[in-house]
Amino acid sequence: xxxxxxxxxxxxxxxxxxxxxxxxxxxxxxxxxxxxxxxxxxxxxxxxxxxxxxxxxxxxxxxxxxxxxxxxxxxxxxxxxxxxxxxxxxxxxxxxxxxxxxxxxxxxxxxxxxxxxxxxxxxxxxxxx
Numbered sequence: 701x702x703x704x705x706x707x708x709x710x711x712x713x714x715x716x717x718x719x720x721x722x723x724x725x726x727x728x729x730x731x732x733x734x735x736x737x738x739x740x741x742x743x744x745x746x747x748x749x750x751x752x753x754x755x756x757x758x759x760x761x762x763x764x765x766x767x768x769x770x771x772x773x774x775x776x777x778x779x780x781x782x783x784x785x786x787x788x789x790x791x792x793x794x795x796x797x798x799x800x801x802x803x804x805x806x807x808x809x810x811x812x813x814x815x816x817x818x819x820x821x822x823x824x825x826x827x828x829x
Contacts, residue, residue, distance in 0.1 A: 701801070705820050706792035708826035713750045716782045716789050719826035720754060724780070726825065727818045729756045732777050735809055751783035758818065761811045768805040778819060791827050793819040 709716050716749040717734075724731050734757040738748055759775040765772045781792045796819065803809075 704792045707823050709789050709827040713784050723822040723825040724756050729758045749784040754780040761815050765808050765811050767808040791823050793823050
């Protein structure tokens with residue numbers, strides 16, 4: 701099982717961050733938080749290339765799946781990473797279909813499919829140069 705949808709982008713990490721934020725809004729999602737994981741690790745003396753994680757939410761989808769099984773909250777909100785490896789910048793979203801491995805409720809299955817399309821659109825839109 702593939703757990704992420706990833707695309708390389710020609711721009712810098714900074715450019716990708718701006719594009720992801722705009723793409724998130726265009727799909728009806730909201731950025732809840734942005735964690736600079738590379739900076740957090742560096743503060744502990746662990747150096748690595750940049751990695752910034754967006755936590756994003758589509759409230760109607762979150763509401764639907766939480767009403768089906770509150771434990772799905774452990775997998776929310778959706779995650780999108782912008783990171784650099786070497787000289788290349790990538791945008792990667794966790795595939796919501798991983799939820800299907802743990803949760804079999806029909807509403808969760810349906811919403812995972814819908815959110816998967818939106819997250820793929822966000823990555824594709826933000827990765828365009």
